[in-house]
Amino acid sequence: MDDNALINQKINQAVEILTEIGIDTWLTFVRETNAGGDPILPLIYGHDLTWQSALILTSSGKKIAVVGRFEKETAESLGAYQVLGYDEGISEVLRSTLMDLKPQFVAVNTSKNDVLADGLSHGMYGLLTDYLAGTGLAENLVSAERLIGALRARKTPLEIERIKTAVRTTEEIYRQTFDFLSVDKTEIEVAEFMHRQVKIRGLETAWETASCPAVNAGPDTPVGHGAPTEIRIKPGHIVHFDFGVKENGYCSDIQRVVYMLRSDEDHAPLEVQHGFRTIVQAIQQAVAAIQPGVMGIEIDAIARAVVIDAGYPEFKYATGHQMGRIVHDGGTLLGPKWERYGNLPEQVIEPGHVYTIEPGLMVPAYGYIGIEEDILVTESGAIFLSEPQTELILLR
Amino acid sequence: MDDNALINQKINQAVEILTEIGIDTWLTFVRETNAGGDPILPLIYGHDLTWQSALILTSSGKKIAVVGRFEKETAESLGAYQVLGYDEGISEVLRSTLMDLKPQFVAVNTSKNDVLADGLSHGMYGLLTDYLAGTGLAENLVSAERLIGALRARKTPLEIERIKTAVRTTEEIYRQTFDFLSVDKTEIEVAEFMHRQVKIRGLETAWETASCPAVNAGPDTPVGHGAPTEIRIKPGHIVHFDFGVKENGYCSDIQRVVYMLRSDEDHAPLEVQHGFRTIVQAIQQAVAAIQPGVMGIEIDAIARAVVIDAGYPEFKYATGHQMGRIVHDGGTLLGPKWERYGNLPEQVIEPGHVYTIEPGLMVPAYGYIGIEEDILVTESGAIFLSEPQTELILLR
Numbered sequence: 196m197d198d199n200a201l202i203n204q205k206i207n208q209a210v211e212i213l214t215e216i217g218i219d220t221w222l223t224f225v226r227e228t229n230a231g232g233d234p235i236l237p238l239i240y241g242h243d244l245t246w247q248s249a250l251i252l253t254s255s256g257k258k259i260a261v262v263g264r265f266e267k268e269t270a271e272s273l274g275a276y277q278v279l280g281y282d283e284g285i286s287e288v289l290r291s292t293l294m295d296l297k298p299q300f301v302a303v304n305t306s307k308n309d310v311l312a313d314g315l316s317h318g319m320y321g322l323l324t325d326y327l328a329g330t331g332l333a334e335n336l337v338s339a340e341r342l343i344g345a346l347r348a349r350k351t352p353l354e355i356e357r358i359k360t361a362v363r364t365t366e367e368i369y370r371q372t373f374d375f376l377s378v379d380k381t382e383i384e385v386a387e388f389m390h391r392q393v394k395i396r397g398l399e400t401a402w403e404t405a406s407c408p409a410v411n412a413g414p415d416t417p418v419g420h421g422a423p424t425e426i427r428i429k430p431g432h433i434v435h436f437d438f439g440v441k442e443n444g445y446c447s448d449i450q451r452v453v454y455m456l457r458s459d460e461d462h463a464p465l466e467v468q469h470g471f472r473t474i475v476q477a478i479q480q481a482v483a484a485i486q487p488g489v490m491g492i493e494i495d496a497i498a499r500a501v502v503i504d505a506g507y508p509e510f511k512y513a514t515g516h517q518m519g520r521i522v523h524d525g526g527t528l529l530g531p532k533w534e535r536y537g538n539l540p541e542q543v544i545e546p547g548h549v550y551t552i553e554p555g556l557m558v559p560a561y562g563y564i565g566i567e568e569d570i571l572v573t574e575s576g577a578i579f580l581s582e583p584q585t586e587l588i589l590l591r
Numbered sequence: 592m593d594d595n596a597l598i599n600q601k602i603n604q605a606v607e608i609l610t611e612i613g614i615d616t617w618l619t620f621v622r623e624t625n626a627g628g629d630p631i632l633p634l635i636y637g638h639d640l641t642w643q644s645a646l647i648l649t650s651s652g653k654k655i656a657v658v659g660r661f662e663k664e665t666a667e668s669l670g671a672y673q674v675l676g677y678d679e680g681i682s683e684v685l686r687s688t689l690m691d692l693k694p695q696f697v698a699v700n701t702s703k704n705d706v707l708a709d710g711l712s713h714g715m716y717g718l719l720t721d722y723l724a725g726t727g728l729a730e731n732l733v734s735a736e737r738l739i740g741a742l743r744a745r746k747t748p749l750e751i752e753r754i755k756t757a758v759r760t761t762e763e764i765y766r767q768t769f770d771f772l773s774v775d776k777t778e779i780e781v782a783e784f785m786h787r788q789v790k791i792r793g794l795e796t797a798w799e800t801a802s803c804p805a806v807n808a809g810p811d812t813p814v815g816h817g818a819p820t821e822i823r824i825k826p827g828h829i830v831h832f833d834f835g836v837k838e839n840g841y842c843s844d845i846q847r848v849v850y851m852l853r854s855d856e857d858h859a860p861l862e863v864q865h866g867f868r869t870i871v872q873a874i875q876q877a878v879a880a881i882q883p884g885v886m887g888i889e890i891d892a893i894a895r896a897v898v899i900d901a902g903y904p905e906f907k908y909a910t911g912h913q914m915g916r917i918v919h920d921g922g923t924l925l926g927p928k929w930e931r932y933g934n935l936p937e938q939v940i941e942p943g944h945v946y947t948i949e950p951g952l953m954v955p956a957y958g959y960i961g962i963e964e965d966i967l968v969t970e971s972g973a974i975f976l977s978e979p980q981t982e983l984i985l986l987r
Binding site for chain 2: 229230242263269284286320402521523
């Protein structure tokens with residue numbers, strides 16, 4: 196029921212954004228979503244759809260779902276859509292429904308830049324243009340990228356509450372993990388402990404469980420999206436974590452670092468401290484610069500410069516991404532202008548956006564330092580959703 | 592490890608099918624698969640991929656993965672692919688890798704007919720043709736529909752074992768459920784009992800949990816893909832179930848029917864018996880006709896005719912679908928020639944295919960009768976993987 200309320204809010208928000216961006220009609224066209232499906236569905240529908248189905252929203256507030264007859268009741272239970280059922284084929288009812296709306300544009304879920312605005316498969320795009328042949332509508336298909344980017348990015352109060360809950364849970368599991376952590380445990384053993392904490396709470400990891408958490412002990416561990424290894428935690432290791440949960444459909448994504456003291460140490464070596472302070476500074480400066488209207492690329496440049504100016508190699512990924520129903524939630528990216536990021540770094544930051552901030556660097560002979568905080572953009576700048584790590588955690 | 596063995600088998604099978612169908616090169620092109628992704632990935636890769644990534648297989652046996660550098664180790668751990676990592680953008684290495692192969696055709700995952708062969712989004716298709724501009728390769732893109740259809744459909748011995756295990760588990764949960772079933776329980780209570788049995792075993796339901804199982808008690812329950820309701824089971828009700836599990840990555844999908852005897856009854860009313868025998872006959876006749884080389888539409892017509900000839904309305908869905916990693920596993924469909932089924936009913940049945948057979952009908956005043964069996968096609972015809980229901984289950 197709470198879910199239905201949230202979905203109805205997002206649907207109404209979509210109607211507002213349609214007006215704002217001057218597109219009159221938005222069509223989400225899907226089938227057998229159980230096999231993957233369009234990532235927009237959890238936001239505006241909340242169930243799988245089996246036969247070819249269309250969700251249509253207009254800037255004038257019309258909300259129409261065309262679904263297979265067996266799914267009519269489910270569609271109606273959401274209380275948002277006028278539901279049209281069909282039996283043998285969708286083409287006729289889809290065509291006539293769209294023609295009645297006399298749309299100037301029909302925005303569809305296709306985007307070269309943003310995977311989350313690109314839920315329309317190439318085959319379904321072909322089917323759609325076949326179905327619309329002769330209506331003149333196929334020529335007015337446009338990308339819903341801006342709409343979907345805004346809809347995913349502008350979190351409602353209900354969505355922010357859910358993200359906060361996921362962040363709190365993640366911090367709690369981190370605390371338990373730091374109590375559990377000790378010399379001679381393997382990365383895999385630590386990851387298994389964290390998986391148990393996720394399972395006990397009836398939750399899922401925020402991304403593929405095999406690499407959530409990432410646990411990186413010392414200088415020889417492969418850093419990236421890989422799975423934890425049999426490497427054992429030793430004194431003199433930096434231990435780096437990247438971890439998040441999905442709770443009530445919303446994600447967290449937090450990195451933390453620990454230093455394992457050697458028997459003769461009571462603080463971390465200077466080069467480890469230097470690396471740690473560099474990352475904390477990169478985060479603080481990036482977060483301080485976040486304001487509505489700023490482009491993602493500007494924030495990325497700030498964090499990136501702090502790391503490079505301190506004498507470290509440039510990190511090979513974006514400083515931060517949006518977070519929501521999916522851990523990499525698309526739209527504006529706090530990233531550099533690299534081919535694989537498309538135009539996302541040049542899009543702007545708005546109130547209600549939630550980002551990660553996650554610069555990183557390698558300290559030779561000790562290991563990887565990456566800290567990742569989750570932040571919310573407000574009218575007056577960013578606030579931390581996670582309690583930022585500003586001190587290196589020292590364990591034996 | 593067992594998973595890796597299975598994936599390596601499927602990759603080798605794909606190479607053989609490429610030769611068989613006369614296509615030299617197959618390209619799977621994906622990004623951020625965590626947001627939905629291409630349904631082929633579990634068969635030929637088994638992990639998520641984050642940055643734009645390409646899996647390339649050729650009829651000459653080349654197996655190349657182009658992935659973001661952070662995922663190189665994961666890709667290599669599969670032991671199947673020659674792995675090329677990249678940093679800022681995939682286009683250059685992808686273009687040169689493909690050009691070195693001098694392909695006549697490049698099959699990509701796009702299909703109007705089959706959702707499972709349609710994993711390439713329209714935006715990614717556009718990116719791919721941008722990247723290949725000037726190479727002449729963009730003009731030689733063809734659909735991998737036949738390849739993917741065959742690869743998903745032709746189950747290896749390891750895959751058949753996994754499906755059998757999922758079928759056995761489903762039958763076990765049905766037995767427990769029939770012990771649990773009694774007058775005055777609601778559909779929701781029965782579904783919750785079944786969900787607990789799935790959870791206890793650490794499994795998932797074969798499709799969206801909200802409607803797996805479907806539980807339909809009596810004549811007034813909404814039949815279809817909807818969720819169970821607060822309707823209470825009463826004497827004189829047919830109780831219909833549609834349920835399956837996903838175990839070790841493979842699905843089952845079985846329907847069963849129970850009749851709740853009234854206090855003065857010791858067998859079901861004649862019209863219920865007639866409906867039940869009609870469905871059992873439709874299944875038996877359809878299964879008996881299954882042979883390699885027969886088209887799906889021919890089997891559908893047999894089951895459909897039995898139901899219509901017995902005086903019932905035509906069921907408004909296909910008689911059967913393939914089953915595998917996904918409960919509706921694509922390719923040849925035992926269905927009628929309706930728009931929404933595309934060309935799938937005209938494709939042929941082959942050894943190693945696994946199908947459901949699931950005709951249904953309504954018995955006015957009593958409820959819905961649908962039985963669904965899972966079968967395997969062999970060289971000499973079909974064998975049941977599920978133990979077929981040939982007697983109506985009578986409970987009080």
